[in-house]
Amino acid sequence: MMRKIVNHLINCILEDENIVDVASFPLRELEVSAHILLKQQNVVISGIDVVKEVLKHFNITFTSYFTDGTFSTDKTPIRLAKLNGRAYDVLITERTILNVLSIMSGVATKVRKIVNLVGGRVRIAATRKTFPGLGVLQKLAVIHGGGDPHRFNLSDCYMIKDNHLKLYGTISRAVETVRKICSFTKKVEVEVEDEDSAMEALKAGADIIMLDNFEPSRVKKLACELKAIKPDIIVEFSGGITEDNIREYLCDCVDVISLGCITMGFQPVDYSLEIDV
Numbered sequence: 001m002m003r004k005i006v007n008h009l010i011n012c013i014l015e016d017e018n019i020v021d022v023a024s025f026p027l028r029e030l031e032v033s034a035h036i037l038l039k040q041q042n043v044v045i046s047g048i049d050v051v052k053e054v055l056k057h058f059n060i061t062f063t064s065y066f067t068d069g070t071f072s073t074d075k076t077p078i079r080l081a082k083l084n085g086r087a088y089d090v091l092i093t094e095r096t097i098l099n100v101l102s103i104m105s106g107v108a109t110k111v112r113k114i115v116n117l118v119g120g121r122v123r124i125a126a127t128r129k130t131f132p133g134l135g136v137l138q139k140l141a142v143i144h145g146g147g148d149p150h151r152f153n154l155s156d157c158y159m160i161k162d163n164h165l166k167l168y169g170t171i172s173r174a175v176e177t178v179r180k181i182c183s184f185t186k187k188v189e190v191e192v193e194d195e196d197s198a199m200e201a202l203k204a205g206a207d208i209i210m211l212d213n214f215e216p217s218r219v220k221k222l223a224c225e226l227k228a229i230k231p232d233i234i235v236e237f238s239g240g241i242t243e244d245n246i247r248e249y250l251c252d253c254v255d256v257i258s259l260g261c262i263t264m265g266f267q268p269v270d271y272s273l274e275i276d277v
Contacts, residue, residue: 005136006053009096013054017092028088032275036101037077039270044112045070045080046144047104050137051097058093060085069144071112080271090275098271103134104141105269110262111145114243121250122257125150127238129260138263150258157208158182159189171197175204189236195222202226202233210258213239216248223253 038045045066052062064081072078080101083090115124125148130138139149151157160174168174171190178188189208190201201209209226211219214237223235236256237249242265249257 002050002053006050006057008133009050009054009100010057013058013093013096016096021088021092024088024091027091028086030087032085032087032090034083034090034273034275036080036083036098037272037274038072038080038105039077039272041073041076042109043072043105043269044108044145045072045101045105046108046141047101047137048081050104050140051081051100054097054100055083055085055093058085058089060089060093069108069146077272083273087275090273094273098273100137101271102268103266104137104144105271106266107138107141107263108145109269110243110266111142111147114246114259114262115146117243117246118250118257122254123148124262125236125256125258126263127258127260130263142262145262147262148256155186157187157189159191159210160206161191162193171200171206172204175201175206179205187234191238195225198222198226202230206233208234208236210236210238216245219249220251220253223251227253 046068048064048066048068052064055062061084062081066072066080111124118124126139126142127150136152139152142149151159158178160171160178164174165171168177175188175190182188187207189210190204190206191210191212192198192201193212198209198211211222214222219237223237226233226235234255235253236258237254238258241249241257241259242261246257246259
């Protein structure tokens with residue numbers, strides 16, 4: 001997976017370069033060093049390993065002073081890493097690698113904030129609300145922030161959602177049909193929006209039940225009812241949950257809370273690259 005996303009980013013740089021970066025071309029034989037600067041405080045750094053692998057393709061040495069997942073509170077600007085290579089290569093890769101660090105660190109920082117809000121009482125997970133082509137980067141950033149990536153792709157877990165149920169007809173039929181082709185290594189998850197559907201999913205043998213778009217008091221009561229019947233059922237809350245209201249959803253019967261805001265509502269982190277002179 002890492003190789004695939006690295007190759008994707010390399011191609012993004014080559015497409016950005018197009019035939020040649022005319023402004024940088026006269027500098028192509030010049031060897032330079034540069035530093036990436038982090039310009040914000042209270043940031044979870046993310047994207048270092050990815051950027052390092054991308055820069056290898058362009059024969060740029062990348063020496064990082066931090067590791068992915070580090071929480072930086074230092075006075076800014078902070079020297080994050082040093083680069084050594086041809087000026088042309090440093091200049092054509094600059095914007096792409098800064099964007100990767102900016103996006104990934106923004107996601108990781110958002111996740112860490114929410115993880116700290118819940119104080120370890122529940123697992124904080126991402127959703128599939130990610131930017132196309134960047135989903136893997138965002139999910140890696142979720143891990144660096146202390147969260148759970150949920151599914152990296154559709155085959156990681158067999159999730160039966162509302163549109164599936166319209167086609168299958170019933171939850172019981174959906175779970176039974178999917179179970180016939182489900183590997184023993186995978187779990188079946190069912191998304192439900194009311195109490196009767198949740199109980200049907202439980203009886204049908206779902207491994208995970210996602211309670212979607214419930215009010216806090218209602219969903220906590222239902223989660224405890226499900227756990228009372230089957231203690232090992234995994235209960236996930238999702239839908240309309242943000243850092244502002246997440247504490248209202250905390251209870252002993254919820255295992256996972258998944259939030260789209262950690263991959264779609266984050267604030268990018270400010271990085272820059274400066275050539276040493």
